[in-house]
Amino acid sequence: MDFTDVSLVALRVFREVAERGTLTSAAAALGYTQSAVSRQIASLERAARAPLLERRRDGVRLTDAGHIVLRRAVTVLDQIDATARELAGLPAAAGTVRLGWFASAGAVLLPRAVAALRRSHPAITVTTREGSTPALIRALRAGTLDLALLASMPPFRPLDTQTPPLTVQTLAERTLCLAVPAGHPLAAHDVVDVAELRGQRWIAGASSGDERLMGVWPGLDERPVIAHTARDWLAKLNLVAAGCGLTTVPASLVSAAPSGVRILTVRGGPRELRRLVLARLPRPLPEPAARLADALRTAAAEMHTPD
Template sequence: MAFTDASLTALRVFREVAERGTLTAAATALGYTQSAVSRQIASLERAAGTPLLERRHDGVRLTPAGHVVVRRAATVVDQVDAAARELAGLPDERGTVRLGWFASAGGGLVPRALAALRRTHPCITVISREGGTPALVRALRAGTLDLALVASAPPFRPLDIETPSLELRTLTERSLCLAVPAAHPLARGDFVDVADLHGQRWIAGSAGDRVMGVWPGLDERPEIAHTARDWLAKLHLVAAGCGITTVPAALAAAVPTGVRVLPVRGGPSEQRRILLAHLPRPLPEPAARLAAALRSAAIDTDTPL
């Protein structure tokens, strides 16, 4: 079987697997059974004459051939979809940009950038979605996102080990802060000393195997009183006096009433970066306009506490 015999369905399935990272997640997203996804991948690998996926205990990883196929598959699928839209008389999507962003970016940075872009370039349509860094990176590689906002913490490792490397631009770098109830003793000053964090009750969440919301490097087992994935939920728990949590400085303007956001002193600086990532190729004009709006919004929100 020649690769030219590969079906459009198989290319769509493969693209979904590349983005989702597992056969199970791709099957769920597509409404297929896992066995049906496996059959489509097997047919594509037969057509390619080489393995396209490396099966691992934590999901799948693209082989070098898989990277070639997913890059080409993205182009083919997008072109077929564009032709279908044109035949149906639907608007051209060349002015559409697909943006991915990490959770707390939705609290200020993304809405500010989108509002500014609507004022200056109302013909550009932005379709966005929230996701974790691994999922956003896979979506960039699969061609289902044009741009992705990701957060990075020391030691600021590359987002993945694939080649070519993603193009990254640091939009802002700020110290991690602490959100405390306005009536809490820690809220009396203009900063919190790291020594005063001992014995506190924390509101935390998780991102993969990392605990989010507890100050990094504490030399004690933290007391986690509440867990929540959503930033807004954590901040409202802080406002209710249920505990304290870490917070990116960029969210300071979005916290609810009853919460103070303060810097922490007396220990190593806990820097956090916001990165804009995309594939290493020139951005189409709509994506470049959105990137510029995101850079401007990051500067506007990057003001001292």
């Protein structure tokens, strides 16, 4: 193996491919052609004398050799970026934390945690991005995120199968709830039986990366009637408030429900638990990231949902 002639460009391209999951997405993010990305990957594979990517119909997956190269590439690129900042006279980025989060976390939990951190530690800068679970996990592995706030549901499998395993902490575990219009017949009670959900009109949208409908109560023994489709959870809740249908509500959004929406507990059938988890690479957290993790834990503990 000879990495003496490997360019920083090739390492950056490889990290982008590892994070994006496809050569096409990496090329678009970098402003390169796909053939240029392929050439950079090929140069790394020649140096490693081993394939670094497994080409699949749904994108690419890192091989064992690819995981080794990515881990080292992240270290090298971080050091180069730190050197460039120091030479430019810019402040060190040690006070910056990069956080990824799933869709509904941005309505309540994330703003509360970031606001609390700004009050207690104003020198810490938090940058965030929303993404699907697979995208955020790839970003953790690629070293472009420090922490990822994720939702997990039964059977609570590991977030990925790569080595080393991610360090995952459960911030909260609560039941899934149901949002109904305030004027709906079901709104007369705090608890509804799952059998009463048959024949209802739903507001739902496909989750990222699969065909599962997010917004329909899981396990209904009928083909659901989808009256409206929306990916944004707050849009779903406002459609509920307008009397357009029912939708499920993750615990992180209960306090964000607008007026005109009643939040109910559903009984019967399997108990629909949802976990709010914080994931990171298995290494010591820098102090700014540890402070943000503490703020997220506190905000999650303070969130209330009916049970």
